[in-house]
Amino acid sequence: MEAHLDDARLHVVAPPGSGKTVLGLEFMRRLAGPSLVVAPTRTIQSQWAERLRQDFAAGAADWISLDLRQPGLVTITTYQMVDQVMSQPGAEPVLAALRTLGVQTLLLDEAHHLKQAWWQSIIDLRKRIEGVHTISLTATPPYDSSAAEWERYIQLCGEIDMEIPVPELVLNGDLCPHVDLLYFEFASPEDLQQRASFQSQINELVADLLHRDSLAEQINKHPWLLDPEAHEADIYAEVEWFSSLLIYLHTRGARLQPELLELLDAEAGELPCFDTEWAQVLLRGIVSKKQRSLWPQDFVRQIEALLKQHGAIERGHVHLLPSHARNRRLMRSATKLRSIEAIVRVERETHGADLRLLVLSDYIYPEFLGTHCERSRNAKSLKLGAVPIFERLRQLGDERVGLLTGSLVIIPASAAPTLLDVCCERGLSPADLRLEVLEALPDYRALTLLRGASRQLVPVMTETFARGAIHILSGTQALLGEGWDAPCINSLIIASNVGSFVSSNQIRGRAIRTNPSSPLKVSKIWHLVTLTGVPHDEPDLDCVRRRLKTFVGPNHREAAIQSGYERLGIPASILTPQQCAQVNDEMQALSANASWIRQAWLGPANAPDWKGLFYRSIQVKGRKLMHYAYLWRSVEAVLYGAALSILGVGFDAFRHMLSGGRGLAVWGMLLLMLLIGLLRIAPDLWRALRLYRQYGLTGVTADRVGRSLFRTMHALGKFDEDMPEQALTVDRFMGQVSVSLKGGNRMDRHHFATAFLEMMGPIRSPHYLISSVTSARSTYFPFPELLRGSEAERAELLRQAKRLMGNVRLVNCRSREGRRVLLQARACSIFNEWEDAGESLSRWE
Known part of the structure; x- marks a missing residue:
């Protein structure tokens, strides 16, 4: 630990439930002095105090303080309180008290909260307490933050000194074996009809736009098209919108001026068709504040009226694709209540009396409690929330269902004796609580803790839950989704719509903690998905995909631990109820197979050297933190698909011939079917040739870019550990390309992967570009931020790139010349669909 404190900062990343609190206590002990612990919520603040009292019972109450204005040997407060104190004129007396006390350690728990809020107050606090060491603990460093947010975060917490991966913690017994499972349900007919109606309106709108001569006339009069050279800087800043103007005119059959196409380094035949996505880009530009003044105001009002007529404008924003609000309705569909009910039945059968199941949702909806029980069976009025979930499960006949939210707490009447025992053990008297009989629910009690005992509400309910007086708990992710310590949970249903890395990881962490009372604990994390049955229009599934992108778990089809949705082995699309039922059956079977889950993490019982089979290798399919890259929008992928299409048609003809066909008719049929096959693949073949003109064979390009980057980083000493070039591997299969660095430490692989994905990813606004020019094409690669710091670094990468x-x-x-090249490069990136080149994966095998 001392080796990492040379800058008086220690930054530790470890998953929820892995013992960061214990780690923090050890750091405080070694630094030997008064400490200030800062937590994001009062619940986590109370848990720190609880842990200290458990571990140091003797006299703990005398030296623990929960009041920042009256600090003690260990002061535990919240970020909100620090911000409140530091933003007021009366901050100096508090700071003076901390300095007089001689605070040595500033411990920041769940430090990821500092990426946006409170960070300035914490920095001010640290500056005004001389000699303090900062220890930052988090399970979820904000990797998905903006560059500015990440810079602030690192400025406060320091570079990550220690990151402990989940597989190592499971192998060491610090986390329990667990598995991610999905449960699918089709959307209600009402929701599907609403989406279909909206799509029909949008299709009419796009068709209307293409036939509007007035729109084409106004676009042709736009200053950017009349004098593009004079507006080159504006076009550079808005290349996508400028492209939408040309695409619209080209789709209408207009002949575009060569100088306009020259700006984009494109030919008319390379422009895509004007579709819904391009229509959205075009219309957003027309009604935007920046562009509005360049159009006649009567014309802009006509466009706005047209958008309103087709329901394509919400709160002043143009949405031709389903908006977040429309998708949210689908993602909060009450059909998920059926999924929750089915999961509970399976888990109850699997665990029996040992079941400790938590369902987390986003909202409470108290209006559905009790008296609305009959109404809750009406799918049209029902909503997905903590109370409707509680009601649905209560109606299953399980009398041990509880509700825990910030404003409403309900327990079964049968749990009251256990709860009273817990209160007594925690020093609470009967006067500190109230159990109210619910008229509509005579078998349940509403719980309220009075006066200063309200802080004890969550701990009391947690212990009552752990002792088995409650088997199923419905709650909100706002209260229980972060920092809540309940090791007894063995099943978690995420009925929340969170998709971000930080929030999802915190929620998931509730279930993967080890339980001293159950050494063989295996935990299941259920994710709910509402389907539309429409390819490329599955917003709920997309949310779950994002959620699983950074989480590691067993691969359901092979012996590996990895992240990402693909490890679940679910079909690429689920279009029928039969497919949906089949996948759900498979997931339920895995849920009941605890031995498989345990073995997937820990290995076969007869293989004591299983740890030796794990190696650190991170895969990447995108632009996040990655060490392994898949690029699937490649020429090879398109050609493979084309070849398979022809083979499929040819096989049908050959099978017809074998079934009894004879003579010229059969050969004529074969020729006709092969011709149909060629016509079918013509668009894909054209796209492949277009991609080749711009990028060449992706596998070759990825290999050369990867090796150029590796040699540059090696020559410049960017790797902490020396490794041979053989550590870099490039694999190709069916048009997919993977690049991996199986060597070095985690940060080496992270830095290499980040730089590689910058170069192979979409072109935004880089400071420098590498331009590769051949007789057939020009290819552009963004220069990675890691290497643009000095002229020597730029020269070395250029030298290695020239060699390969x-x-x-x-x-x-x-x-000026560079802006023109960047404009062309960004246009090529947009037209050739290079925006989504991959997705990140982590893998141990």
Whole structure:
């Protein structure tokens, strides 16, 4: 630990439930002095105090303080309180008390909260307490933050000193074996009808736009098209919108001026068709504040009226694709109550009296309690929330269902004796609580803790739950989704719509803690998905995909631990109720197979050297923190698909011939079917040729870019550990390309992968571009931020790229010529659909 404190900061990343609190206590002990612990919520603040009292019972009450204005040997407060104190004129007396006390340690728990809020107050506090050491603990560093947020975060917490991966913690017994499972349900007919109606309106709108001569006339009069050279800087800043103007005119059959196409380094035949996505780009630009003044105001009002007529404008924003609000209705569909009920039945059968199941949702909806019981069976009025879930499960006949939210707490009447015992053990008297009989629910009691005992509400309910007086608990992720310590949970149903890495990881962490009372604990995390049955329009599934992107768990089809949705082995699309039922059956079977879950993490019982089979390798399919890259929008992928299409048609013809066909008729049929096959693949073949013109064979490009980058980082000493070039591998299969660095430490692989994905990813606004020019095409690669710091670093990457890629040059995108090149590069990136090149994966095998 001392080796990491040379800058007086220690930054530790470990999953929820892995013992960060114990780690923090050990750091405080070693630094030997008064400490200030800062937590994000009062619940977590209370848990720190509880842990200290458990571990240091003798006299703990004398030296623990929960009041920042009256600090003690260990003061535990919240970020909100620090912000409140530091933002007021009366901060100096509090700071003076901390300095007089001689605070040595500032411990920031769940430090990811500091990426946006409270960070300035914490920095001010640290500056005004001399000699303090900062220890930052988090399970979820804000990798998905903006560059500014990440810079602030690192400025406060320091670079990550220690990151402990989940597989190591499971192997060491610090986390329990667990598995992610999905349960699918089709949306209600009402929701599907609403989406279909909206899509029909949008299709009519796009068709209307293409036939509007007035729109084409106004676009042709736009200053950017009349004098593009004079507006080159504006076009550079809005290349996507400028492209939408040309795409609209081209789709209408207009002949575009060569100088307009030259700006984008494109030919008319390379422009995509004007579809819903391009229509959204075009219309957003027309009604935006920035562009509005460039159009006649009567024309803008006509466009706005047209948008309102087709229901394509919400709160002043144009939405031709389903908006977040429309998707949210689907994601909160009450059909998920059926999924929850089915999961509970399976888990109850599997665990029996040992079941400790938590359902987390986003909202409470107290109006559905009790008296609305009959109404709750009406799917049209029902909503997905803590109370409707409680009602649905209560109606299953299980008398041990509880409700825990910030404003409403309900327990079964049968749990009252256990709860009273817990209160007594925690020093609460009968006068500190009230159990109210519910008229509509005579077998249940509403719980309220009075006066200063309200802080004890969550701990009391947690212990009552752990002792088995409650088997199923419905709650809100706002109260229980972060920092809540309940090791007894062995099943978690996420009925929340959170998709971000930080929030999802915190929720998931409630279930993966080890339970001293149950050494063989295996936990299940259920994710609910509402389907539309429409390819490429599954917003709820997309949310779950994002959620699973960074979580590791067993691969359901092979012996590996990895992240990502693909490890679940679910079909690419589920279009029928039969497919949905089949997948659900498979998930339920896995849920009941605790031995498989345990073995997937810990290995076969007869393989004591299973730990030796694990190696640290991180895969990447995108632009996040990655060490392994898949690029699937490649020429090879398209050609493979085309070849398979032809083979499929040819096989049908050959099978017809074998079934009895004879003579010229059969050969004529074969020729006709092969011709149909060629016509079928013509668009894909054209796209493949277009991609080849821009990028060449992706596998070759990825290999050369990866090796150029590896050699550069190696020559510049960017790797902490020395490794041979053989550590870099490039694999190709069926048009997919994977690049992996199986060597070095975690940060080496992280830095390499980040830089590689910058170069192979979409072109935004880089400072420099690498331009590779051949007789057939020009290819552009963004220069990675990691290596643009000095001229020597830029020169070394360029030197290595020339050795492997031939004629390349460095383009400064801040120069006039560079802006023109960047404009062309960004246009090519948009037209060739290079925006979503992959997705990140972590893998141990």
